[in-house]
Amino acid sequence: MSKILLLVRHAKSSWDDPSLSDFERPLNERGKKDAPDMAKKLHGRKIRIDAFVSSSAKRAWQTCKHFTKEFDPKKKNIVREAKLYEADEQSFYEVIEGLKNRWDSVAIFSHNPGITFFANSLTAERVDDMPTCAVFAVKIDADKWKEFRTAKKEFLFFDYPKIEIPH
Numbered sequence: 001m002s003k004i005l006l007l008v009r010h011a012k013s014s015w016d017d018p019s020l021s022d023f024e025r026p027l028n029e030r031g032k033k034d035a036p037d038m039a040k041k042l043h044g045r046k047i048r049i050d051a052f053v054s055s056s057a058k059r060a061w062q063t064c065k066h067f068t069k070e071f072d073p074k075k076k077n078i079v080r081e082a083k084l085y086e087a088d089e090q091s092f093y094e095v096i097e098g099l100k101n102r103w104d105s106v107a108i109f110s111h112n113p114g115i116t117f118f119a120n121s122l123t124a125e126r127v128d129d130m131p132t133c134a135v136f137a138v139k140i141d142a143d144k145w146k147e148f149r150t151a152k153k154e155f156l157f158f159d160y161p162k163i164e165i166p167h
Contacts, residue, residue: 006042009130
């Protein structure tokens with residue numbers, strides 16, 4: 001059995017209101033366009049997503065909601081996870097190792113720099129920087145998420161709004 005993990009950086013956020021904390025910043029117009037576009041692009045790859053786990057920061061949560069509209073309109077398996085805001089490698093591992101085993105494919109929505117560092121720690125594939133709304137996907141040879149840390153991982157793809165999927 002195997003699992004699929006999709007690491008998704010939140011879409012472009014707004015800096016228009018300086019009174020908002022970093023945590024409260026919403027998506028800007030480009031982010032509101034990129035998130036549904038990337039969800040559709042990902043859906044076009046025939047990827048199934050069983051659960052959506054998002055940082056509780058507003059921009060990540062809004063990005064997550066755009067993906068759930070595409071993949072899970074009933075919004076059954078959506079989790080807000082405070083550990084994914086300003087997450088380090090250990091925080092990512094803790095969240096992933098706590099996922100429900102019945103979920104075979106999970107999308108995690110988080111932030112830079114942590115998400116780029118974590119993605120780069122998983123396989124030999126390297127990304128300089130995960131742009132906003134980027135998706136980094138890996139396949140894990142494991143039956144249980146708690147085996148994630150030591151399981152063999154295979155890079156599947158890296159995509160972001162500026163790339164066109166070849167047909």
